[in-house]
Amino acid sequence: MGGSAILVAGIVVLKLSQVAAPALEKLGLVSYLLGSDWDPVSGSFGALPFVYGTLVTSAVAIALALPVSVGLALFLSEMGPKRLRPVVGFAIETLAAIPSVVYGLWGLFVLVPLLRGTVEPLLGRFLGFLPLFRGPPLGLGFLAAGIILAVMILPTIASVTIEVLKTVPPPLKEGALALGATRWEAIRLAVLPYGRPGIIGAALLGLARALGETMAVTMVIGNSPEIHASLFAPGYTLPAVIANEFAEATSELHTGALAGLALVLFGITLLLSAAARILVRAVARGPAGARA
Amino acid sequence: MRSFRLRKARNLAWTAICGLAVVAALLPLLSLLWLVVSKGGAGLSPRFFVDLPAPIGEPGGGVGNAIAGTLLMVGMASLLAVPVGVGAGVFLAEKGDGKVGSVVRFTTEVLSGVPSIVVGIVAYGLVVVPMKRFSALAGALSLALLMVPPLARAAEEFVRLVPSTLREASLALGVAQWRTSLRVVLRTALPGLLTAVLLAVARAAGETAPLLFTALNNQYWNARPDQPTASLTVQIFNYAISPYEDWHRKAWTAALVLLLLVGALNLFARVLARGRLRGAR
Numbered sequence: 001m002g003g004s005a006i007l008v009a010g011i012v013v014l015k016l017s018q019v020a021a022p023a024l025e026k027l028g029l030v031s032y033l034l035g036s037d038w039d040p041v042s043g044s045f046g047a048l049p050f051v052y053g054t055l056v057t058s059a060v061a062i063a064l065a066l067p068v069s070v071g072l073a074l075f076l077s078e079m080g081p082k083r084l085r086p087v088v089g090f091a092i093e094t095l096a097a098i099p100s101v102v103y104g105l106w107g108l109f110v111l112v113p114l115l116r117g118t119v120e121p122l123l124g125r126f127l128g129f130l131p132l133f134r135g136p137p138l139g140l141g142f143l144a145a146g147i148i149l150a151v152m153i154l155p156t157i158a159s160v161t162i163e164v165l166k167t168v169p170p171p172l173k174e175g176a177l178a179l180g181a182t183r184w185e186a187i188r189l190a191v192l193p194y195g196r197p198g199i200i201g202a203a204l205l206g207l208a209r210a211l212g213e214t215m216a217v218t219m220v221i222g223n224s225p226e227i228h229a230s231l232f233a234p235g236y237t238l239p240a241v242i243a244n245e246f247a248e249a250t251s252e253l254h255t256g257a258l259a260g261l262a263l264v265l266f267g268i269t270l271l272l273s274a275a276a277r278i279l280v281r282a283v284a285r286g287p288a289g290a291r292a
Numbered sequence: 293m294r295s296f297r298l299r300k301a302r303n304l305a306w307t308a309i310c311g312l313a314v315v316a317a318l319l320p321l322l323s324l325l326w327l328v329v330s331k332g333g334a335g336l337s338p339r340f341f342v343d344l345p346a347p348i349g350e351p352g353g354g355v356g357n358a359i360a361g362t363l364l365m366v367g368m369a370s371l372l373a374v375p376v377g378v379g380a381g382v383f384l385a386e387k388g389d390g391k392v393g394s395v396v397r398f399t400t401e402v403l404s405g406v407p408s409i410v411v412g413i414v415a416y417g418l419v420v421v422p423m424k425r426f427s428a429l430a431g432a433l434s435l436a437l438l439m440v441p442p443l444a445r446a447a448e449e450f451v452r453l454v455p456s457t458l459r460e461a462s463l464a465l466g467v468a469q470w471r472t473s474l475r476v477v478l479r480t481a482l483p484g485l486l487t488a489v490l491l492a493v494a495r496a497a498g499e500t501a502p503l504l505f506t507a508l509n510n511q512y513w514n515a516r517p518d519q520p521t522a523s524l525t526v527q528i529f530n531y532a533i534s535p536y537e538d539w540h541r542k543a544w545t546a547a548l549v550l551l552l553l554v555g556a557l558n559l560f561a562r563v564l565a566r567g568r569l570r571g572a573r
Contacts, residue, residue, distance in 0.1 A: 011418070012403075012406060012410065012414050015413070015417035016410070016413060018417060019413065068316050069313075071310040071313025072314050074310045075310035075311055075313060075314050076314070079310055092317070093558075094321060094325075095321050098498075098554075099498025099500070099525060099550060100500060100501070101525045101528050101547075102498075102528070102547045102550065102551060104529070105528060106324045109327075110324075110327060182299050182300060182303035183303055183307070184303040185303070205405075208405050212405075212406070212407025214500070214501035219532060239407055239409040239501065243409055243501055243504050246504070258413075262413045266407070269405050269406065270402060270405070270406075273402055273404075273405030277398075277402075
């Protein structure tokens, strides 16, 4: 029965390639991957806007979720009252259990109006000198998708970080404290350096989840295959375009081009999650010499 | 050497920042739960659970067929995924220390990171293309593929919790290895395995992306596995992105129903897991 898992991995790649092959042959791999024009009606398919959107939204998500998760994990395991742990732990589990489409609903009717009415005008006024925060505040766009993703990957990063912090040997921190370090100094000098590979691994796991997340992003990103420097602009991601167009794709070329996008997405997430597992394992073993 | 007061102030500032991170993490959760309950609760009525969706402009209407569709597909998916996932987990825990075991473990770990939308296309290729139509079967297969990796991992953990003395006692009495695995180990781990199954079922019930182009949707009741089938999640999606106020309200109510379903499964799983811990002691 265990062999079935390997079989499944093989089937994933095989089936995707089968559906994608005709389109990739006809379009040419290079012009497909680097093309920036996506127009199913005229039969032109370029993957670049989606790859760009996926990377940008995931980057925003990580930039927001990583500091918050690490701060939360540190507060729970090192600073705050112990009584808080089960309560916040339960909340994080709940956050992880909420279906993606419900996040999308919340994003569409709560987050997007908030961004359009308050956050984006403010960001534009004070940080408008950066190309990231220019343009009309539409609400729907990269920023909204990034924030939703941040909320969704937060449980992943936070729970793995908490586990990583548990593996830090107490004598390390106690040593720092005994030498007169404040609690924060002990964290910065002893706890964080020890846990760094594991925290990076946690971030990569979160990133892999962000890259593949579909429904919530589809509902708030604005769904237009364009490349913009501004986070306020609408965009598109790999999973979102598959979700929106796959069921209605009529030509073999269109279906194949979408399956090709899935192949690209699968490749990216595979690389990332493999890297993440290896890093998390490395920290479970601990840096050389730290055990003594 | 910096002054002690500065260092203490710095310590306090970082503690406050990390405390704020906790608040920042919990705010979206509270906002989301509050809105789903308040906005969704307004439209809740017994008929919402049993009626078919009403066309726009007509009053009333529910998501009865979508609830039935979700239950149908999740049920079929469980039939496919539970034996495979639990089997793989038991194998990993009992015989998984060799080379085959580590390969299987790594594969399930990587597979659990496969985006659900990609799994949807795989199910499309496996079922929809040969059958030439969208179907509950295709939807169920995509859900099953998503359920296997977490099931395998959780099953492995729970089987590993079984005390080795139990296993050894059985083997010492001359019981064959496979019988020991089946009658002693599996039975002891049963509450834990049920927890794992319930969590996987809850996750599958909340999936949307792979159903969009496998099960598609359906405005009517359907019990046939070879026909397009409605699901609660796809229905929420369609209602949410529609331009109609009335459908937006229904999206919130359907989201409440979905959250209640997922929440009940999670709660049940938790209670079972707690019972297992007590039993192990």
